[in-house]
Amino acid sequence: xxxxxxxxxxxxxILVLLGSGVNASVTLRKTYAQDAGWMVVASxxxxxxxxxxxxxxxxxxxxxxxxxxxxxxxxxxSGDFSHLLANSxxxxxxxxxxxxxxxxxxxxxxxxxxxxxxxxxxxxxxxAIPHLPANLLSEAVGxxxxxxxxxxxxxxxxxxxxxxxxxxxxxxASLIWSIGLSLGATTGYAINPARDxxxxxMHSLLPIAGKGSSNWAYAAVPLFGDLAGAACAGLLLRxxxx
Numbered sequence: 001x002x003x004x005x006x007x008x009x010x011x012x013x014i015l016v017l018l019g020s021g022v023n024a025s026v027t028l029r030k031t032y033a034q035d036a037g038w039m040v041v042a043s044x045x046x047x048x049x050x051x052x053x054x055x056x057x058x059x060x061x062x063x064x065x066x067x068x069x070x071x072x073x074x075x076x077x078s079g080d081f082s083h084l085l086a087n088s089x090x091x092x093x094x095x096x097x098x099x100x101x102x103x104x105x106x107x108x109x110x111x112x113x114x115x116x117x118x119x120x121x122x123x124x125x126x127x128a129i130p131h132l133p134a135n136l137l138s139e140a141v142g143x144x145x146x147x148x149x150x151x152x153x154x155x156x157x158x159x160x161x162x163x164x165x166x167x168x169x170x171x172x173a174s175l176i177w178s179i180g181l182s183l184g185a186t187t188g189y190a191i192n193p194a195r196d197x198x199x200x201x202m203h204s205l206l207p208i209a210g211k212g213s214s215n216w217a218y219a220a221v222p223l224f225g226d227l228a229g230a231a232c233a234g235l236l237l238r239x240x241x242x
Contacts, residue, residue, distance in 0.1 A: 002060035004083070005090045011056025012066045012094030013101075016195055018048035020102040023122040028109035042180035050173035057169075064169070066091060067192040069226045073147040073234030088194070095198030099123050103206055116212025123199035125188030125222055126215055135218075138186045139225030140232075142179050146191050147233035149175050155242045190222035197223055 022044025025033035033040065049066070056064035065071045068088040075081040102122065103110070113119060120126065127135045152158055153171045163171075180189055190196035197219060204214040 004061045004063075005086055007056040007059040007061025008065060008087050008090035009094040009097075010059050011052040011054075011061065011064055012091045012194060013052075013098040014055045015048050015052030015066050016095045016098030016199060017101050018051055018098075019045045019195065020099045020122055020199060021105065022048070024102055024106045024109070027113070027118045027122055028106055029113045031106070031109060038185060039181075042177055042184060045180055046173045046177035049176045050169050053169040053172060066094075066194075068092070068194050069143050069192060069230035070147065070150070072227055073151075073230040073237070076231060076234035077151075077238050091194040092198045095194040096202050099199035099202050100206065103202070103208060110211075111209035114210070116210060119208060119211050120203060120213070120215060121188070123203040124196045124214075124219075125190040126218055127187050127221075128185065130218075132221070135187050135221050136225045136228075138183065139190060139222050140229035142183050142187075142189050143191045143226040143229030144233045145179060145183075146175065147230050148236065151233070151237045151242050157242075187221070191226055191229075193223045193226050196226075 022033075022041055025031050025044075026036045026041055028034070052066050053064040056066060063074065065074060065087060068084075068091055071084050071087045071091070075084045099122075106122075110119060117126070150172055153168060153175070154163060176191075179191065183189060200214050200216075200219055203211065204216075
């Protein structure tokens with residue numbers, strides 16, 4: 001079984017399972033990684049992207065987008081929007097499945113973790129300081145950098161004869177690591193609408209012990225901020241013919 005849809009679904013599932021897993025490991029009570037800190041979170045998400053990309057490619061999606069914002073920028077760059085909806089559906093469903101597995105794996109830890117906001121943070125992002133313009137800018141710039149630098153990685157200016165096989169996923173993971181360490185601490189750096197909205201939906205649906213609000217008032221920020229940043233980067237890459 002190999003197809004672009006399956007690759008995007010499984011790749012995003014792995015991405016979110018490992019990403020929300022590191023969130024849970026650091027946040028929930030009585031895990032061995034409790035309070036391990038931001039370096040562990042940023043490193044875990046970077047490696048989660050690497051594992052997700054490799055899985056997607058193995059199961060039939062060479063582009064391994066794993067992100068509706070990346071899918072949008074790719075459509076803008078190529079002028080072909082015919083696969084945007086199908087790929088995005090796989091990414092959202094994969095994200096929902098991945099965070100559901102995280103909930104099950106950490107099942108005994110939810111009830112002994114007292115902070116509902118911390119539990120929400122395992123699933124989706126939120127601002128360190130609520131400030132709509134700054135939060136939108138943070139998400140838009142983070143996603144803009146993701147798309148722009150990912151495009152630069154495979155550009156003729158960087159690799160005139162093409163990258164060595166298997167190198168691109170490692171470079172993209174390093175890019176995610178850099179964004180997380182440098183810019184991610186303001187909003188939790190969703191930089192991926194599926195990674196935020198899919199798990200937020202599951203947070204609202206799953207019977208998580210002691211959960212609170214899913215903070216739907218904030219949900220539009222990582223959705224529209226990320227799509228706007230990706231669209232701008234896609235247009236720039238198209239103008240630059242990268």
